[in-house]
Every structure is written in structure tokens, then in C-alpha cells.
Amino acid sequence: MASEPPVTTGPQGEVFDLGYQRYDGPREGRSRARKAIYWDGVKLILGIGRGPKSKILPLLLFISAMLPAVVFVIILSFVGDAAEDFIPGPADYNGLISTLLIMFGAIMAPELFTPDRKDRVLDLYLVRPITSTDYAMARVAAFMSIVLALVYSGQIVLQAGLILTASEPWGYIKDNWADIPRFLAAGFLVALFITAIPMAVATFTNRRAYASVFVIGLFTVALATVAPLVHETCTGQARTVSGQVTFEELHCESVVGDAAKYVNLLNFGGAPLFMNDLVFDVRGDSARELHDAIPISAYALYTAVPLALIWWQYRRIRI
Amino acid sequence: MPPLLQAAGLTKHYGSTIALEDATFDVHEGVTGLLGPNGAGKSTAIKLFLGLIRPTSGSAEVLGTKPYETVEGRARLGYMPEHECLPSSVTASEFLMHMAQVSGLPPAHARTRTADILRHVGLDEERYRAIGEYSTGMRQRVKLAQALVHDPVLVLLDEPTAGLDPGGREEMLDLISRTGHSFGISIMLSTHLMGDIERTADRVIVLEGGRVAQEGPVSDFTKDTTTLLVEVDDHHDEIITALSASGVTAIRRGQSLVIEDAGDAELDAVRDALASSGARLRRMAPHRGTLTDIFRDAPHGV
Numbered sequence: 108m109a110s111e112p113p114v115t116t117g118p119q120g121e122v123f124d125l126g127y128q129r130y131d132g133p134r135e136g137r138s139r140a141r142k143a144i145y146w147d148g149v150k151l152i153l154g155i156g157r158g159p160k161s162k163i164l165p166l167l168l169f170i171s172a173m174l175p176a177v178v179f180v181i182i183l184s185f186v187g188d189a190a191e192d193f194i195p196g197p198a199d200y201n202g203l204i205s206t207l208l209i210m211f212g213a214i215m216a217p218e219l220f221t222p223d224r225k226d227r228v229l230d231l232y233l234v235r236p237i238t239s240t241d242y243a244m245a246r247v248a249a250f251m252s253i254v255l256a257l258v259y260s261g262q263i264v265l266q267a268g269l270i271l272t273a274s275e276p277w278g279y280i281k282d283n284w285a286d287i288p289r290f291l292a293a294g295f296l297v298a299l300f301i302t303a304i305p306m307a308v309a310t311f312t313n314r315r316a317y318a319s320v321f322v323i324g325l326f327t328v329a330l331a332t333v334a335p336l337v338h339e340t341c342t343g344q345a346r347t348v349s350g351q352v353t354f355e356e357l358h359c360e361s362v363v364g365d366a367a368k369y370v371n372l373l374n375f376g377g378a379p380l381f382m383n384d385l386v387f388d389v390r391g392d393s394a395r396e397l398h399d400a401i402p403i404s405a406y407a408l409y410t411a412v413p414l415a416l417i418w419w420q421y422r423r424i425r426i
Numbered sequence: 427m428p429p430l431l432q433a434a435g436l437t438k439h440y441g442s443t444i445a446l447e448d449a450t451f452d453v454h455e456g457v458t459g460l461l462g463p464n465g466a467g468k469s470t471a472i473k474l475f476l477g478l479i480r481p482t483s484g485s486a487e488v489l490g491t492k493p494y495e496t497v498e499g500r501a502r503l504g505y506m507p508e509h510e511c512l513p514s515s516v517t518a519s520e521f522l523m524h525m526a527q528v529s530g531l532p533p534a535h536a537r538t539r540t541a542d543i544l545r546h547v548g549l550d551e552e553r554y555r556a557i558g559e560y561s562t563g564m565r566q567r568v569k570l571a572q573a574l575v576h577d578p579v580l581v582l583l584d585e586p587t588a589g590l591d592p593g594g595r596e597e598m599l600d601l602i603s604r605t606g607h608s609f610g611i612s613i614m615l616s617t618h619l620m621g622d623i624e625r626t627a628d629r630v631i632v633l634e635g636g637r638v639a640q641e642g643p644v645s646d647f648t649k650d651t652t653t654l655l656v657e658v659d660d661h662h663d664e665i666i667t668a669l670s671a672s673g674v675t676a677i678r679r680g681q682s683l684v685i686e687d688a689g690d691a692e693l694d695a696v697r698d699a700l701a702s703s704g705a706r707l708r709r710m711a712p713h714r715g716t717l718t719d720i721f722r723d724a725p726h727g728v
Contacts, residue, residue: 126608127542127546127608127609127610128542129577129610130531130535130539130576130577132531132532132535133531133532133535134501134529134530134531134576135530135531135532136498136501136530137497137498137530139527139528139530139531139532140527140528140529140530142527143524143527143528144528147524156516156520157515222513223513226510226511226512226513226514227507227509227510227511228511228512228513230507230509230511231505231507231511231525231572232528233478234476234478234500234503234505235497235500235501235525235528235529235530236497236498236499236500236501236529236530237497237528238497425478425479
């Protein structure tokens, strides 16, 4: 016997094709466009919304940036206040991770500019309600935000460790409160520098690898060229700490006057660390004996020129 | 109703090269074809309307504003380039949502619009696949979708059927026609393919050597003409001789005879010539114009 067809007694759904619906919601213009490009840049760097492989590198870099701070805090927690004499403090931390920051800039900065140009997605951005400067600056801001997070993360861990492991935490804060605005200011200056040069380089090529290799080469060549010059003029007494040529034990003035100090400014990788020392008032390198205006000008030059180059490159871009 | 696009004496020179010279035309609601061979100035006109370049002289206005003076007007414009311009590693859904926001839509609205537009271009089933895995036809539809996702008033399409196979081309032309006639989004379609214009456009602007050669409704160019086509199997020469004796000039074109300005007297002469020659008549009809005729009849040749 054939079975009865099922009888539906409940409410039944029906699909309607409403056709094309016009949009009459809000339009937020350039400000929304800038925000969208900024957040897209942040997600690109962190690998958000992409496969696991895209997240590995930023994660490793963040761990590496915080690792020294975590190690110092562990040492402090075991040894106590006595360890403060030999572990690096907030003033030293940016120098300690400077090589890592340069590597981060070299590897990740091209990610924000080169694919859009290579795939010609840029053509679709530039026909929307933004200028090429809006696009470039939103990307620069996105990258700088990540570098800032990288720079601050280690400092925050270190500060927290120093406060919590101090025998009198409140006393430590009262004595060292100035370290907080200092590390924020110094971190900002370091992040701006780490953003400017790699991003400027990335505007000149459509290949990420070329940009990365060029940036690493640029810093290496600057260091490798300046170090022997300084050694020669300073009778071989210069030494390198954390990848930076320092003049702690030099008496260059008596030998070659200001020459060695000026030559050292050509090692532009040291420029943000001049600023770091200036902010923390621990100028212990060659800049110590130069007027403050000179290393500040060098830093301004090494950041303003790349930023201007980015602006110029995108101003002249044509689709 | 004011025009959506307005070119007034629009001129663009690149050094000594003249890309566009004193072009004056309006684009109104509906689908308008911008027709011309390569180098006619179509891409230059699009760039001027998008505000990407400044005119040497004259003006280009979009929705009442000069696009090279402010970028805000682009919020209501869409553009689909001819060339490849899509990222390969992101999904169509993610890409369109981002592009909607770059056009000024808040994230929640961008999400809704993305879902809607992907459905309209027939990619809703494929929206979570990386664009790099798409076929040429699907990528072309993503290009159209990104131009529509923010619900523009007007979309500029640059060679939208380039690189598509016949099936893909039909689908794309159908989509363009629906967008222009059912969605209420006006379109300026730049192409060198006359068939694309005939299939989709209401009006056509013909550019040639940077100048506007002709413009008007497409139907004006494709209506019946006074030229008579007579297709016969044989006896072509006898018919031509008979017509000539009656004072009617006929030209042989393949199996057909072409008689210009055919009125009643000419039709009578053709009837008599066919009867006397004993030729077998296949077809006799007025010639229907095509956009190809614009270029065939052009004084400069194309």
C-alpha cells in the first residue's frame, strides 16, 4: 500500500526575491575610507583573516620583542633589587631589540604596499573617494601602530616587572615615574624611524623580497661602512654593543676632533637610539659630545625624507 | 534631468599627442556606449571623468562636480577597469566588504551590500573561495561587483567583455543590461566591440581620433534604411542589366544586389527585372543599419 504524503500543518516558509535594493544608508566618505585602509593594513600585518602561516611570523616577532623583558623579570623575581645593577633598564630596552625591529620593518613593511601595486588593486582604491596620500598615510599609520605595539609590549612587561619585584613597589613608582612618559616618547620616535625607511623602500619595487633585502642591506652597509671609519679615526678603540657603534671608552676628541662623531651619524641605524638616549637623558654615545641639535637633525632627516618619499611616490602614481 | 556626465570642449594632450580634442557630449540615465577603436580617446575620457587626470582645456563634470577638484564625488561612481586588478589571496566576500568601506559605507552596511551584490552577479555560492581560484568569467564578475557594491549612481565599465569566451561574454552583457535597465544604475560602457553596444546600450557616443564622430540613440543607427537588399541564387548580371535599362543602379555584393535609395519606382523595376530574368529570389528586404556602418561610412576610415 502506497504511503500517504506527509501533511504539513505548521507555518511554511516562502522565499521572495526582492530584486536589487538601492542603498540609502549612511555614506561616511574619506574618513571611513581611511579607517578601512588602516584596519586592512593592521590585519594584513598580523595575518588576521588569513591562514595560520600568515600569523606565525608576526607572532614570533612579538614573542621575540617581549622575551628579553620576560627573562629580566624572571631574574628580578629571583635575585631581587640587587639585579637592577646588571640587567638592562627601560632606557636600554629599545637598543636591545633594535635589530629585531629593523628585521620586522624590513620583512613586514613591504606587505602593505607591494601587493596592492603588483596586483593593481591600487587602481581600485584610487577611483574611490580618497586621495593617493590618504591611502599611503593610512598604510603608514597601520604599520606604525604595529611597530608601536611591538616596542611598547616589551617595555610594559619590563616596567610591570620592575614595579612588582621592587621591595617597595610604590616607592619604586615614585622614584621612577618619569620612565613611563619617557618610554612612551622614546618608543614613538623609534617606531616612527622603523616605519619610515622600510616603507619608503617598499614604494620603489613591486617585489616584497627585493624591498626586504634592500632594507637589511642598507642598514648593514651603513654599519659596516661607518664602523671601520670610526675605528681608524679613533685609533681602534670603538666597540660595538647590540649592533651599535659606541664610544663609551673612546677619547676621540683628543685624536681626531669631531670627525668621528660626525661620521658615526652616517650610521643611520643609530639615529633612533640617539633620540632614545636623549629622551631618557642617558646620552652615552658619540652624540654625547655633539650639540643636541645635530643628532636630532639627523634623526629628523632620516625619518622626514623617507616619509616625504612615500608621499611623493604616491602623488605621482598614475593608473 | 541634468546629465550624469558632461564633457564640454574636453581636451587632453600628452605632450604633442592629442588624446582627446574638443569633445562635447552628455551622458544621461540608462546605458551609454562609448565606442571607438584603440587610441580613440575612450580611456582618456574615463580617466578624466574619474578625476585621475586634469584636462588640458575644457571641462569634465560628474554629477555636477569637477572630479579632478574633489574626490568626494567618487563615492557615487563605480569603475570596472579592463585590466586584471584583483588580489588573489582573499575571498570575494572579504574583498568586496573592504571595497564597500573604502567607498564610505559603514562596516555593517558593507556586509549586507556585499551579500546582496554577490547574489546579483551570481557568485553567492563561491563567495568564500579565494579570488585566485576563480575562472576568468568569475573574476570579471567580481570586478563588476566591486564597482557596484556601494550602489553608485553611475558605473564606468572599460571593455567589460575583454578576454571572455562567448558564453562568458553573453552572461556579462546580460548582467550589464540588467544593471542598467533593472537595477537603475546608469552605465557608461567603453568598448571597441560594436556588438556589446548593440546588445546593451540605449545611446552611443562614437569617438574617433580623440573627437566625437557621432552620437545618438543606438536605435537610430540600427533602424531600417532606404537601401534595398535583393538576394538571388543566380542571374545576377541579367538583373543588373535589366535594372540599368530602367535607370536603376544595382551593385553586386556576394549573392546580394544592393540598391540605394529604393523607392516605389525602384521596387517596380526590381520586380520586373526578377520576372524577366527568371532568377530565384531568396530574400528581399530593406538593409538594417548596424554600428559597423558608422565606421564603414566614416570619412577617415578606422
